[in-house]
Amino acid sequence: MPIGDVLPEISLTLGAVAIVLFASFVRQRQHHWAAVLALLAIGLGAGLTVAQWGGTPRLTFSGVWALDGVALASKLVVLIAGALVVAMSPEWMRTDRRHGEYYALVLFALLGVIMMASASDTMELVLGVLLSSVASYPLAAYHRGWAPALEAGMKYFLIGALTNTLLTIGVVVLFGLTGSTGYPDIAQALATDSDRLALTIATACVVLGLTFKLAAFPAHAWMPDVAQGSPVPAAAFLTVIPKIGAAVALARFVSLLPPDVAWRAIVASISVATMTLGNVAALRQTDVRRLLGWSSVSQSGYALMAIVVLGVSDQALPALVFFLASYATANLAAFAVVTHLRGRTALDDYRGLARHAPIAATILIVSLLSLVGIPPLVGFFGKLMLFRVTLEGGYAWLALVAVINTVVSLFYYLRIVAPMMFGSRQSAVHVLSGQWARSAMAVAGVLLIVGGLGAEALSLFTGSIRFAL
Template sequence: MPVGDLLPELILLVGAVIIVLFAAFSSHDRQAWAAGLALVALALATGFSVMQWSRAPMLSFSGVWALDGPAIAAKWLMLFSGAVTVSLSPQWMRSDRRHGEYYALILFALLGMIMMASANDSMQLVVGVLLSSTASYPLVAYHRGWAPALEAGMKYFLIGALTNALLVIGVVVLFGLVGDTDYARTAEALVDADPFALTIATACIVLGLSFKLAAFPAHAWMPDVAQGAPAPVVALLSVAPKIGAAVALARFVLLLPVDQAWPAIVALIAAVTMTLGNLAALRQSDVRRLLGWSSVSQSGYALMAVVVIGAHPQALRALLAFLAAYALANLAAFAVITHLRGRTALDDYRGLARAQPIVTAVLIVALLSLVGIPPLVGFFGKFLLFEVTIAAGYGWLAVVAAINTLVSLFYYLRVIAVTMFKAPEGEVHVLGIWSWLAMLASVVVLLVASLGVEWGLGLMASLRFAL
């Protein structure tokens, strides 16, 4: 059980502790320095996780920690999401007198999300979900003097408390069935498990993870958080928990007997999630809420790959490709919103193309990738989802997803039309150089991923879970 297997995670933990101590003894004008410490921790964690890529897939720490391609790829995406979030934050938070610990909370949240993706034990999954949730609650309500932030924080907390309790109940029932929390031994024992109790356990665990995915029925927090939380926090919480939960759910459902009804149930959740998210987004006049509902719908697409994870050999590749495409596009979109000082009403974007042409270009690229327009990487992510879903016999789900994609095109183009064809109203204020650089970095990575999609898909083709 070498400690080196956990070096990236230990770096995040130590970095968060150092930031808490630094923030406690630093004056107001030095609080932003904590952002530099967080970026150093994220860079070191990324470097050590890159070194883990060449190793053969394995289970570490008595089989509870997975060091395999999917976990490492998810880790890279989450660390990049954290780096963009931290880079967007200093100028956004500069009016907050004591915001140094904000960066520690980001690192703690990321650590929990990474634990979710790497969990090969149901109790470790619970710890990861709880750590991620506990650190995320105060991040959402960080602007505690603003009513929408408090409302978003309360809704996020209450839904999280309920779904986390369901997750724990599911894990307890599962432990009662098999007498173990290790995934390998659980898979062996579930063959002869009581079907009713197994259904209860599976339903509770799926509902628990649906909270982190922002999927139906635990989705209601996402639009409120998108509107009320600090914009950099939304960039993180709309991306990183979704990645960790999707990989964790895909790893978990592979344990279940093939004759169970879970694929049909998850397929139904996927269809309802994408439809509900897109229909709700149609009527939004607030760009941040619109992107919040868009995030809900994108969870439905991700669940398509989870449905067929055991029925098609390329389902895992499709899931990771889609998550990467979604993460890069959504980060770029919220980087634009943050750079524009959180402009939220659709009318605030009138004529943006004339006032801020580069910012508008970044926003358009991000939105077109979210809808899946070629040659952007979002198209290839969705194409792979459709391919594996149809090949595995879920053609009806692919049809539902195709219709939802057409629906989503309307509200994404509505935002683009306002920026391009409406007359500008007043001066456009922006945050500053750091948010500008973070925005450019996010769109550059998005474009590079679009140009190198063939290489990236080839890299993902051989990824497998360590069993």
């Protein structure tokens, strides 16, 4: 048990425990220092992750934990995104009596997401999904005195209970077929003759189970409610970070399956349904946070395109990781602006914003254009890599569907941009007092610009990542 291989995860665990103890013994007005502790734990975890970079890709802890380029890259994206979420939170949570405990939940949820991305064993995967879910349910309903928050939390919990059950059933069936839970042993057992009907059922259950964390069809219905009803920093977390771990976990799982199992057709169908449903539903939204929730659903459909062509295109994994990083940056920047504006959600609240709050309006516009995929923003390069690997993999029809959906998405993003630029505002702009939310918004905006300018370097950085298996 080489403890050094999981030092980043240990730092998050110890940080969460320290925050719980700290919040138990200090006054509420000092709970904002828990955010500092969370940032220190995340920073330490990121530093330890960087220190692991460059080593030989391998499986550790008896093969249940992956230390490869995909796991490390996704871990870095998750930790940076988590730091931005923490930075958005202190002013928003200032008056909540459970302010300090909030950061412990964030760290535990981050740990669950990292476990999903690094799992090389089906039981480890289940553990990561459950840890992420259990820590995320309270985040969704943290404002328990507000009816939309309770509805969001209940819907999130019920869908999670169903899909986590399906995931566990799939893992049990897979164990019955192969006699093992480790990915290398499963891949070796499936290479020989096995019951293909049972394997297809197991595959479908596992894929459907992971669609919950991805917010992909058919387990997507919680996303718009959570985006609207959760605390805005928690909504930023739940719309972005879990799907990074789930996408990598799904890619790692399907890479085990023999070619005669119809997993590509299953994932491609889910991809089309997810991006189409998300974009069509977003067209009718008049609430900005709910619109961003449906947009997040559609983005999951795009991410699944890279998984469809795994094993066919050599750049499928780099494209997946790059797209997830670009999406996370843009979506977090958009929610950082919403947080800065005290969670204002009606489209009318954004009318004339470019004149009264030009910096916030600029960051929001840039983030929305990046989500569309407008050059030279980082989102453009993320989608370009997706389209390229999809075409290389022989799925031109899927790339065409994605292009059509991208054009459709432009319309509802412009429904936010146009009033900001050309509308007139009747009331003053009210923002959160303090520097935390403003700084998080500024950092997210800078990351958007830097990501676009350094897209070539980032693509080279991710271009050689592979699974250890």
